[in-house]
Amino acid sequence: MSYTPNTERYKSMEYRRCGRSGLKLPAVSLGLWHNFGHIDPLEKCRAILRTAFDSGITHFDLANNYGQPSGSAEENFGTILKKDFKPYRDELIISSKAGYTMWPGPYGDWGSKKYLVSSLDQSLKRMGLEYVDIFYHHRPDPETPLEETMSALDLIVRQGKALYVGISNYRAEEAKKAIEILKRLGTPCLIHQPKYSMFDRWIEGGLLDVLDAEGVGCIPFSPLAQGLLTNKYLNGIPEDSRAARHLGNGAMEEDQITESKIKKIQQLNELAKERGQSLAQMALAWVVKDPRITSVLIGVSKPEQVTDSIRCLENYSFSQEELDKINNILK
Ligand SMILES: NC(=O)c1ccc[n+]([C@@H]2O[C@H](COP(=O)([O-])OP(=O)(O)OC[C@H]3O[C@@H](n4cnc5c(N)ncnc54)[C@H](OP(=O)(O)O)[C@@H]3O)[C@@H](O)[C@H]2O)c1
Numbered sequence: 001m002s003y004t005p006n007t008e009r010y011k012s013m014e015y016r017r018c019g020r021s022g023l024k025l026p027a028v029s030l031g032l033w034h035n036f037g038h039i040d041p042l043e044k045c046r047a048i049l050r051t052a053f054d055s056g057i058t059h060f061d062l063a064n065n066y067g068q069p070s071g072s073a074e075e076n077f078g079t080i081l082k083k084d085f086k087p088y089r090d091e092l093i094i095s096s097k098a099g100y101t102m103w104p105g106p107y108g109d110w111g112s113k114k115y116l117v118s119s120l121d122q123s124l125k126r127m128g129l130e131y132v133d134i135f136y137h138h139r140p141d142p143e144t145p146l147e148e149t150m151s152a153l154d155l156i157v158r159q160g161k162a163l164y165v166g167i168s169n170y171r172a173e174e175a176k177k178a179i180e181i182l183k184r185l186g187t188p189c190l191i192h193q194p195k196y197s198m199f200d201r202w203i204e205g206g207l208l209d210v211l212d213a214e215g216v217g218c219i220p221f222s223p224l225a226q227g228l229l230t231n232k233y234l235n236g237i238p239e240d241s242r243a244a245r246h247l248g249n250g251a252m253e254e255d256q257i258t259e260s261k262i263k264k265i266q267q268l269n270e271l272a273k274e275r276g277q278s279l280a281q282m283a284l285a286w287v288v289k290d291p292r293i294t295s296v297l298i299g300v301s302k303p304e305q306v307t308d309s310i311r312c313l314e315n316y317s318f319s320q321e322e323l324d325k326i327n328n329i330l331k
Contacts, residue, residue: 003083005050006055010056012056013028013056014027014313015027018190018191019211019214019215021164021190021217023190025059027295028284028313029219029295030298030300031062031297032073033299034242036066036067037072037076038068039067039068042079042080045077045080047303050084052306055307058091059093060094061193063096064122065101065249068247070249075126081129093133094133095166096120097138098115098116099139099168111152113149120135120156120162121161131160134191135162135164136166136191138169154185157187158187165189165190166191168221170192175192175210189216190217192216192218193218193220194218197224198268198330200222218293223283226243228256228257228261229283242301268326271322280305280308280309281308281309288313289316
């Protein structure tokens, strides 16, 4: 079935400038870490991507190791891109990354120039793309000189294989150093991708300030703590949930759903109801409320979750009383 995108798609989405760059990103972006691999039905992936694009989501986030098996999310994305989105390439911001274990031997992991350049070449092939819009170093490498990793990012941009570069999972101090090196090389760091949610607030302790001062955007991942910050686990563990699927590769497991977490989720759920939102919407709104956040990077297992989550943008203002209540619950 041929695809005609919704002509109204740009009307309801908010687009935010990414740091002090020229690029704007949708306030909600979609990640393809899980639910887009060869173990997942391709038609479901396709339906999710269509719903997202129809809703004004222009940014799709990938990495070399996404999907099961690793690399299959990029392959599936490439297949769907060819079928549905090819005429719209210039309306899309597609990102990929390298930094985690991808292939055996010393050149398929961490942060050497050898790994980053080869990995991006492989990603481009899998997706059938000439370039990605954003290429990230996925995690800091304690052994490779930062200078080498950053000059690999600079090289990739100069080769025309990526338009912009970013870093992910870098702590405040190492992010500052990376940003400085990139600036010196003449390829500014566009964006940082850290983990951030009501349950994991480490970026409030310095990273957000660094990014703000340096004019670098911020796109938090796992804003729903992989599904915990929704109504999904209130009454047990549904069979089709991420926790029940034992996906490995960093995916949430059942033992992370502790009694103390459930108690907090129940209280947060009540507050969300008072605000007229689903818990997922309130948890995303809580991230998006900070103007230093460029976009919130969601994951979904079905199209309806895109439609539900995106409605966080209808109300992301919080009274001081609500913020205090949230802080008390999270203590
Ligand atoms: N840079 C990094 O190191 C890194 C690491 C992790 C992720 N990421 C990026 O961040 C993206 C998002 O991460 P994530 O998938 O962990 O994000 P998340 O938004 O915290 O969790 C997504 C999961 O929450 C559930 N969910 C989503 N919307 C819902 C709704 N409206 N109602 C009920 N449940 C809902 C679904 O769980 P079910 O599957 O159980 O339905 C979904 O799979 C990834 O795809 C990837 O692009 C980056």
